[in-house]
Amino acid sequence: MSPFEVLPLPYDSHSYGPLPPLSPEYGVSSNGFLPEKTPLETLPDPYYAPWESLVQHLAQFLQEQTLRERVDKLPVLCLSRLTTEREWRRAYLILTLLAHGYIWGGDMPTEVLPPPITVPLLKVSELLGLPPVATYASLNLWNYHSAKSDPTDLDSLHALHTFTGTEDESWFYMVSVAMEAQGAHIIPLMVHALEIIQHLGPDGTRSNYMFVVNALHAITRCIANIGALLNRMDEKCDPGVFYHSIRPFLAGSKNMAAAGLPRGVFYDQGHGKGQWRQLRGGSNGQSSLIQFLDVVLGVEHTSQGSSDPERPVTVTTTATATKHGHHTSESTNMSFHEEVRGCMPRQHRRFLEHVAGIGGGGGIRRAIARLMMAACKGEETTAEPEVVELQTAFQAATRALTEFRNRHLQIVTRYIIIPSRLQSQATPLKGGPVNLATASARGRPTEMTAGGSDGGAETAELTGTGGTALLPFLKQTRDETYKAGIIVK
Numbered sequence: 001m002s003p004f005e006v007l008p009l010p011y012d013s014h015s016y017g018p019l020p021p022l023s024p025e026y027g028v029s030s031n032g033f034l035p036e037k038t039p040l041e042t043l044p045d046p047y048y049a050p051w052e053s054l055v056q057h058l059a060q061f062l063q064e065q066t067l068r069e070r071v072d073k074l075p076v077l078c079l080s081r082l083t084t085e086r087e088w089r090r091a092y093l094i095l096t097l098l099a100h101g102y103i104w105g106g107d108m109p110t111e112v113l114p115p116p117i118t119v120p121l122l123k124v125s126e127l128l129g130l131p132p133v134a135t136y137a138s139l140n141l142w143n144y145h146s147a148k149s150d151p152t153d154l155d156s157l158h159a160l161h162t163f164t165g166t167e168d169e170s171w172f173y174m175v176s177v178a179m180e181a182q183g184a185h186i187i188p189l190m191v192h193a194l195e196i197i198q199h200l201g202p203d204g205t206r207s208n209y210m211f212v213v214n215a216l217h218a219i220t221r222c223i224a225n226i227g228a229l230l231n232r233m234d235e236k237c238d239p240g241v242f243y244h245s246i247r248p249f250l251a252g253s254k255n256m257a258a259a260g261l262p263r264g265v266f267y268d269q270g271h272g273k274g275q276w277r278q279l280r281g282g283s284n285g286q287s288s289l290i291q292f293l294d295v296v297l298g299v300e301h302t303s304q305g306s307s308d309p310e311r312p313v314t315v316t317t318t319a320t321a322t323k324h325g326h327h328t329s330e331s332t333n334m335s336f337h338e339e340v341r342g343c344m345p346r347q348h349r350r351f352l353e354h355v356a357g358i359g360g361g362g363g364i365r366r367a368i369a370r371l372m373m374a375a376c377k378g379e380e381t382t383a384e385p386e387v388v389e390l391q392t393a394f395q396a397a398t399r400a401l402t403e404f405r406n407r408h409l410q411i412v413t414r415y416i417i418i419p420s421r422l423q424s425q426a427t428p429l430k431g432g433p434v435n436l437a438t439a440s441a442r443g444r445p446t447e448m449t450a451g452g453s454d455g456g457a458e459t460a461e462l463t464g465t466g467g468t469a470l471l472p473f474l475k476q477t478r479d480e481t482y483k484a485g486i487i488v489k
């Protein structure tokens with residue numbers, strides 16, 4: 001795929017007629033997982049001016065290293081003057097950005113978040129069903145301006161807020177926004193195709209079979225279009241700027257001991273109340289669109305995203321009353337993909353659960369396997385050519401998604417692995433600032449190397465902003481996608 005190839009529209013909507021609408025309870029708009037209306041650019045009530053004035057100058061205050069003292073002087077504002085969900089989203093965007101700026105905006109991270117952030121952040125996160133940390137929802141879905149009111153047009157998009165004030169950072173977020181918008185039309189089509197295939201059997205009409213085959217062709221082209229957008233990442237986002245300046249701010253508090261947060265972050269709510277928390281940071285891995293593609297096709301992922309399969313995943317720390325008290329933690333065997341659903345807006349999470357349950361689960365893959373089995377037993381000889389067409393179209397879709405993940409792996413190598421190696425060669429092991437970039441370059445050697453079979457050299461274990469051991473995890477995810485395309489009778 002050439003980097004700037006313009007691909008035809010994924011499908012001709014006129015040839016399908018109107019599709020059944022999705023229930024509004026799932027919050028899927030005509031822009032997919034992006035909101036129907038572009039995100040609010042300021043909170044209308046002047047009561048929230050203290051927040052607005054900080055977030056509008058976030059990059060400047062971070063550069064001057066004055067953000068922490070400014071946040072410490074903020075009043076603890078309440079949420080009662082926010083009247084719509086759109087306003088809650090803006091509040092969540094502001095508070096999560098201020099939280100990450102506060103934690104990572106110095107030579108050393110700070111492990112205590114103060115009440116002016118934690119008190120309203122915990123409340124608004126609960127209202128939206130999101131964790132109190134920067135997520136794909138705050139950084140991407142609710143953080144864009146579209147000059148042409150068309151979020152598929154990457155060149156006309158701009159991030160409302162960034163940590164660095166760079167074009168690189170805005171572009172990094174906007175590539176995902178354009179991808180989400182590009183995927184929007186495939187969502188109702190594929191849900192309908194998944195419903196139709198459940199009822200296909202010997203009596204299935206050719207038109208129903210062809211509906212599903214054509215939907216699979218459409219999702220294949222849609223994935224190619226999304227891949228073409230991913231290919232544009234390095235047009236305006238420089239790998240060095242990403243690695244050294246942007247990525248450190250996206251880090252969460254989970255698996256961040258080496259980056260200076262051995263206990264995670266204490267959310268100080270004042271009056272002796274508070275809690276240590278270890279939460280995944282903002283990551284494109286939290287995209288509901290990419291999970292939708294997996295779920296509807298029936299691609300399953302099992303990796304916990306940890307280099308050590310024996311090590312349980314820490315979801316979040318549970319109650320502790322003081323800043324210095326020990327924390328307890330909950331463990332779970334959830335996969336990375338299951339776990340990050342907790343970082344998606346509640347409605348989108350429910351939507352994915354709904355799609356995953358259609359026909360008893362297993363997506364289009366399981367339905368095709370059932371049809372193939374029946375055809376094999378001679379029960380559905382008349383439908384056999386259609387089943388072969390289905391299988392071929394399905395394989396093309398999983399191959400496109402595998403190709404997308406291959407391309408993503410190359411990007412991760414360029415934007416994280418290579419800069420990390422360069423930094424570890426160039427900088428002394430001690431001294432200097434402590435953050436995700438410096439910690440990644442100073443990590444401990446492991447046989448699950450970040451260089452692995454790609455680079456050959458033993459390097460440090462590298463951790464994603466979401467807290468994953470990168471390459472083994474991403475390779476497993478890609479391989480699971482490829483294997484899903486192979487359905488054996």
Ligand code: HEM
Nearest residue numbers: 175176283284285287290411412415464465466467468477
């Ligand atoms: C400079 C560009 C990018 C970098 C450096 C990057 C890095 C990473 C990293 C480190 C992970 C591991 C999980 C984690 O630690 O959170 C990851 C996972 C993931 N990323 Fe990216 N990413 C980039 C762009 C994108 C874009 C634009 C998308 C599209 C939404 C995307 C989608 C995903 C997905 C879906 C996963 C989960 C694994 C999977 O399902 O394949 N990434 N990425």
